[in-house]
Amino acid sequence: MRRAWRAWWAMAAALAAVLALIAGCGVTPTGVRAAGQAPGGVAPGPTLYFVDSHEHLQPQLRPTEQLGTIAEALSLLLAGSPGDADLHSEIWGVGTVQVTVTMAPGVVRLMAPLAFTDVTALGIEQIVCTALGVDVQRGGARSSKVQIVFTQPTPESDTLRTCPLISPGG
Amino acid sequence: MWPGGLRARLLVAFVLVTVLGAAAVAWSSARSASSALAAGAEQQFVETVTNQITANAAGLTYPPGQSTLDQLASAVGADTTVTYQHLRSTTGPDTDLVTDAVRAAVQHGDSLFVQRIAAQGRPWLIVGTPVMITSTTGARTPSGIQVYAVRDLTGVQRQIDSLTRSEAITTGLALPLAVLLALVAAGSVLRPVRRLRDTARRLSAGDLDARAVPRGADELADLTVTLNVMAESVQTSMAAMRRMQDDARRFAADASHELRTPLSTLTAVMEVLAAASEEMDGDARESAQLAIAETHRLVQLAEDLMEVSRFDAGTARLRTEDVEIGGAVRDCLRTRAWTDRVALSAPEEIWSRCDRRRLDVIVANLVGNALRHGAPPVRVSVSGTPEQVWIEVTDSGPGLPEHVLPHVFDRFYKADEARTRAPGSGLGLAIALENTLLHGGELTAGNASSGGARFVVRLPRGREDT
Numbered sequence: 001m002r003r004a005w006r007a008w009w010a011m012a013a014a015l016a017a018v019l020a021l022i023a024g025c026g027v028t029p030t031g032v033r034a035a036g037q038a039p040g041g042v043a044p045g046p047t048l049y050f051v052d053s054h055e056h057l058q059p060q061l062r063p064t065e066q067l068g069t070i071a072e073a074l075s076l077l078l079a080g081s082p083g084d085a086d087l088h089s090e091i092w093g094v095g096t097v098q099v100t101v102t103m104a105p106g107v108v109r110l111m112a113p114l115a116f117t118d119v120t121a122l123g124i125e126q127i128v129c130t131a132l133g134v135d136v137q138r139g140g141a142r143s144s145k146v147q148i149v150f151t152q153p154t155p156e157s158d159t160l161r162t163c164p165l166i167s168p169g170g
Numbered sequence: 171m172w173p174g175g176l177r178a179r180l181l182v183a184f185v186l187v188t189v190l191g192a193a194a195v196a197w198s199s200a201r202s203a204s205s206a207l208a209a210g211a212e213q214q215f216v217e218t219v220t221n222q223i224t225a226n227a228a229g230l231t232y233p234p235g236q237s238t239l240d241q242l243a244s245a246v247g248a249d250t251t252v253t254y255q256h257l258r259s260t261t262g263p264d265t266d267l268v269t270d271a272v273r274a275a276v277q278h279g280d281s282l283f284v285q286r287i288a289a290q291g292r293p294w295l296i297v298g299t300p301v302m303i304t305s306t307t308g309a310r311t312p313s314g315i316q317v318y319a320v321r322d323l324t325g326v327q328r329q330i331d332s333l334t335r336s337e338a339i340t341t342g343l344a345l346p347l348a349v350l351l352a353l354v355a356a357g358s359v360l361r362p363v364r365r366l367r368d369t370a371r372r373l374s375a376g377d378l379d380a381r382a383v384p385r386g387a388d389e390l391a392d393l394t395v396t397l398n399v400m401a402e403s404v405q406t407s408m409a410a411m412r413r414m415q416d417d418a419r420r421f422a423a424d425a426s427h428e429l430r431t432p433l434s435t436l437t438a439v440m441e442v443l444a445a446a447s448e449e450m451d452g453d454a455r456e457s458a459q460l461a462i463a464e465t466h467r468l469v470q471l472a473e474d475l476m477e478v479s480r481f482d483a484g485t486a487r488l489r490t491e492d493v494e495i496g497g498a499v500r501d502c503l504r505t506r507a508w509t510d511r512v513a514l515s516a517p518e519e520i521w522s523r524c525d526r527r528r529l530d531v532i533v534a535n536l537v538g539n540a541l542r543h544g545a546p547p548v549r550v551s552v553s554g555t556p557e558q559v560w561i562e563v564t565d566s567g568p569g570l571p572e573h574v575l576p577h578v579f580d581r582f583y584k585a586d587e588a589r590t591r592a593p594g595s596g597l598g599l600a601i602a603l604e605n606t607l608l609h610g611g612e613l614t615a616g617n618a619s620s621g622g623a624r625f626v627v628r629l630p631r632g633r634e635d636t
Contacts, residue, residue: 008182010182026204027286027323029285029287029293030285032271032272032275034275035282035283035297036220036282037281037282038279038281038282038301038310038312039219039299040224040227040301040302040303041224041226041304042227042234042303042313043228043232044232044233065233066230066231067227067232068228069228132306133306134306137305138224139224142307165307
């Protein structure tokens with residue numbers, strides 16, 4: 001008789017322990033844990049690329065007080081003079097234009113109001129590096145490619161380009 | 171049987187195992203589910219904060235002013251604090267919950283930090299992150315802007331609570347199922363046990379043909395077979411014993427029967443010898459009288475033996491009639507010429523149905539025994555109630571010693587070894603007892619308060635013919 005009661009007690013105790021255990025589940029406090037990369041994207045301004053007297057690309061920070069979009073950076077690039085005697089642009093006769101930027105996975109596609117003949121190879125690199133630089137600063141990958149779609153049909157429109165100053169291995 | 175039996179023990183063990191198993195499963199699944207829920211909520215919040223910052227960062231003035239911080243804080247959402255050097259923008263009161271540990275980590279690190287805390291009785295998630303400046307080549311440096319966001323996890327806690335509740339209910343539901351299964355299992359074990367018990371009970375009640383049918387090939391089947399073997403051997407030895415007993419009884423009956431014819435011849439011769447002994451002289455006459463007395467005793471012994479063997483064989487039958495007990499006792503004493511040595515007290519007429527001859531044997535044996543072994547005066551008293559009749563025979567001797575009492579009705583028992591030659595067959599009290607029992611009555615021996623031996627016959631009254 002007493003043994004049986006002890007068995008019932010054991011059972012009740014086990015049940016209580018089980019319930020307590022289940023009830024113990026929940027959102028428990030933790031210590032401070034790192035949970036991934038901090039977001040980025042602020043900058044004093046976009047970096048534009050111009051050509052120096054040695055025919056090399058040179059980055060130039062344009063202090064607009066904000067990073068802005070790729071299109072804005074390209075507009076600044078296409079519109080302008082470097083404002084520095086040692087640098088020049090190899091993109092001509094464009095003026096103030098709007099560049100349409102579309103993003104595909106790993107590819108930044110630019111619809112520029114340019115003919116392939118309007119730019120030199122360095123001019124194309126200026127555009128690629130400026131676009132890619134802003135993309136990287138906004139959190140994009142350095143390995144992204146840039147595709148420039150020209151106004152006149154040309155196979156160059158399909159080329160996926162990289163920037164030697166930014167792209168890994170470039 | 172219920173709380174202490176095998177069934178209860180099986181039940182408890184079964185239920186314990188089942189519930190513990192179910193609970194372990196429930197616990198582990200509830201734990202993993204709740205941690206997954208919490209982690210999911212955490213990840214979602216981290217993503218929201220990160221996405222909001224990333225989406226707005228490019229449009230922020232840098233270095234930022236108060237309005238820039240306000241813009242970022244409202245973009246990230248409620249309960250957010252954005253700081254830059256001494257500037258600070260807050261969109262909710264709960265950002266006070268941000269711990270120093272998170273601040274320190276954000277101050278010195280360059281990744282996003284989270285911490286879960288419990289405050290105001292609720293769980294909270296704190297996210298703190300610096301906003302980075304990424305160079306065109308991918309190098310990252312802290313911008314000095316820091317974002318802290320706090321989120322109430324009560325919703326997640328509620329989800330987890332309902333999950334654990336349903337787990338607990340599931341565990342509870344396993345309980346009656348376990349009880350049911352345990353009862354079934356206990357039944358399958360206990361049914362053969364019960365069959366064995368029933369068989370053993372029948373055996374002990376005397377049904378030696380009882381056997382249990384073994385089923386299956388388990389330990390209980392082994393036990394059943396063993397029980398059957400035991401019953402078989404008990405039955406065999408019982409049969410052998412009974413046969414031997416029967417043989418012994420038949421021998422006693424046969425022997426006493428065979429003795430009758432020569433004894434009756436001998437009795438006739440003794441009558442002649444008794445007549446002739448009158449003319450004998452001295453020693454010869456004494457020898458003749460001794461021979462006559464011993465022959466009478468031998469005849470009595472043979473008669474008693476036959477009577478006893480009839481009881482043993484179960485062939486003794488009652489021939490009941492209405493008898494006036496006092497009168498029957500008086501007749502008995504008168505026939506044996508004991509009236510002057512025995513005081514009879516039968517104050518009223520008591521009629522009862524009994525076997526007159528056997529009643530005579532009972533009284534004769536008791537009174538004869540009292541006269542032989544006790545001392546006069548011997549008293550016989552008859553009394554009765556509507557249900558019973560009592561016949562009490564008391565002598566005035568020394569009484570029955572304590573060690574004799576249990577053996578007083580044994581056959582051929584002699585209380586005093588020195589008096590082996592006392593007249594009497596040694597069967598008298600045994601025959602009196604058998605006759606009383608045959609009537610459904612009771613014969614007890616004891617000592618009267620005055621010191622003499624006292625035998626009490628109790629007979630049921632008005633007993634119908636059997």
